[in-house]
Amino acid sequence: MHSMDEEVLQHGTARTALAVPPRExxxxxxxxxxxxxxxxxSRSDRGEQVNVLIRGPKGCGKTTLARDFAARWSRPFxxxxxxxxxxxxxxxxxxRLNQGETWYRKARFIHATETPSCVILLDEINRAHPEVLNAVLGLLDWRRSLWSDDLTYEVRVAAGVVFFATLNEGEEFFGVNPLDAAVRDRFPRTVRLDYPPxxxxxxxxxxxxxxSPMAHxxxxxxxTLRKASRPVPVSTRQLMVAAEEICEGASLREAVETAIIFGTEDIALEKTALQALQWVEDEPFVAGPDNS
Ligand SMILES: Nc1ncnc2c1ncn2[C@@H]1O[C@H](COP(=O)(O)OP(=O)(O)OP(=O)(O)O)[C@@H](O)[C@H]1O
Ligand SMILES: [Mg+2]
Structure with missing residues (x-):
């Protein structure tokens, strides 16, 4: 690699400075x-590299949790x-093509991997193409390094780097890959998330x-829907959208239709959701913390 190449590599690195995200x-x-x-x-503070799997149902805060970890502990993300x-x-x-010449620009992922204490989120890891993920398994196991033919050097995971991977539960029903055993083995710690109480x-x-009455x-x-005999997965994200609709002047029913019911493709689930909606509309006691 000649010096101009390195300069471009450096330049690419400088342009992609990694920031500590704001608190959510x-x-x-x-x-x-x-x-x-x-x-x-604590382990990361001692320089260890840690891999953590975050699993849970859709829209329960998996992606946000990884970002929030970086924010709480002031790590680049x-x-x-x-x-x-x-x-x-x-x-x-x-x-990259620059004035008729081709330059190789190092990816931000490598830059992050080489940044001490960086938090790296491999979001929705079960959606990765297995052969794509296989290329970086060396960074995720005891080797913590791998040779890159493209970069022509051995990439090493910096001290204290934390890899989070998120896994959406229930997606296997929609044809998304189940988590590969090789990947599961490399994430020995798991945080299991659920919707908040x-x-x-x-x-x-x-x-x-x-x-407060509308929130309750x-x-x-x-x-009601999450604990139904055939549970309807209503996410915190969907409730937030319903809340936004209500704040914009929608009625409870309109908000729930827009945020939850109209997007449901399963007729049986839609029916259960409509019944639950009818129930909360009619029930005057479902409106305060004492009854929650
Ligand atoms: N525990 C929580 N506290 C506050 N807000 C939450 C919480 N969980 C989810 N939310 C809200 O729902 C939104 C979706 O969260 P996020 O994208 O992190 O969930 P996810 O589990 O990664 O979703 P997906 O399954 O679609 O990937 C967030 O932006 C946030 O507004
Ligand atoms: Mg997510």
Whole structure:
């Protein structure tokens, strides 16, 4: 590699400075999970490299949790959407054309891997193409390094780097890959997330401007569906959208239709959701913390 190439490599690195993300306002994490994550942070502080799998149902805060970890412990953060990588070389960099000449620009992922204490999120790892993921397995196991033909050097994971991977539960029903055994083995720590308890979920909605009675009606609706004999997965994200609709002047029914019911493709689930909606609309007691 000649010196101009290196300059471009350096330049590419400088342009992609990794930042500590801001705290997620109002993001709720259980006390147990805070403890779990603080143990991860302690290991990372001692220079260990830690891999953590975050699993849970859709829209329960998996992606946000990884970002929030970086924010809480003031770490630079980098996120890869695994499903978007179609070929293994994307991990390392790509050729760029500049004034008729081709330059190789190192990928941000490599830059993040080489940044001490960086938090790297491999988001929706079960959507990764297996052959694409195989190319970086060496970074995730005891080797913590791999030779890159593209970069022509041995990439090493910096001290204290934390890899998070998220896994959406239930996606196997929609034809998304189950988690590969090789990947599972490389993530020996797991944080299992679920939707926040009723009281906390109502508080989240209120912190976004929703009135207390409406917040309690929405969370009651969601919890009824989640514990139905054939559960309807209503996510915290969907409740937030319903709350936004109500804040824009929609009725409870309109908001729930827009955020949850009209997007449901399963007629039986839609029917269950409509029944639960009818119930919270009619039930005057579903409106305060004492009844939640
Ligand atoms: N525990 C929580 N506290 C506050 N807000 C939450 C919480 N969980 C989810 N949310 C809200 O829902 C949104 C979706 O969260 P996020 O994208 O992190 O979930 P996810 O589990 O990664 O979703 P997906 O399954 O679609 O990948 C967040 O932007 C946040 O507004
Ligand atoms: Mg996510």
């Amino acid at each position: 306002e109002g993001f709720w994490v259980s006390a147990k999970n805070i403890e779990r994550l603080s143990r991860v942070a 980098y996120e890869v959407h695994c499903g978007a990588f179609v070929d293994a070389e994307q991990w390392f960099g790509k050729d 009723k009281r906390e979920e109502a508080a989240i909605l209120q912190s976004h401007g929703l009135s 009606k929405l969370t009651e609706f969601a919890h």
